[in-house]
Amino acid sequence: MLIQYFLSGFFVVVMLAAIALSRGSKMIALGVLLGTSGSLVFVWFPELATTVAHSAGVGRGADLLLYLWFAVSGLLLVGAYLRIRRLSEEVTELARAVALANPRRPAS
Template identity: 50%
Template sequence: MLDQPLIKIVLLLAVVVITAMLNRSTADSRHQAVRRLLLIAFVILAAMAVLFPRLLTQVAQFLGVGRGADLLLYGLTVFFLGYVASSYRRMRHMEQQVTTLARELALRAAIHDAREHPRPGSGETQGD
């Protein structure tokens, strides 16, 4: 593995970090703080890539990538995959919440209907 370009190690580590972040709970404030820090880092790196394109090329060559544009593409691909996985996870969580709420509403409606319109022979009388 030592003879491989450094970019392969960096990209694999990025995928592992994104996977680990996606497997953690998203309910705590620490996770939200990490997401905000990553967003700030992304904005700073994007601005630096625009302002100093030669620096991006130098970093790319250091990592074993020929051009800065290729490095940018690799990075955006990793972040896009992380975004898609995160969005999928968030959507699944919302679907579960909607299902739970729909079940609760259906049960409440059924209980309300049963109280308003008791079935004959159920032991309840209209005076109850």
């Protein structure tokens, strides 16, 4: 039972952080809120996870949660990669603009 209180506290902190940091993307904040709300339900009613898993064709609730974790992690990794790539392109454009605005002769 102690783990239920620990996980509940953790998910509440994650929810509060999502609300506080939701200025960037409302969709991500909504996804975090829905995900943590669902997690709280499964923490307090673990048999419900098994019921949902059976209806999805998965043997155990723990397996379903693991599959969902992999899917969400994959989406987050792809999103982070695309963001890093876009930021890298922006830095390159800014460096070019600075180089063209302040030309220097090479030292001989």
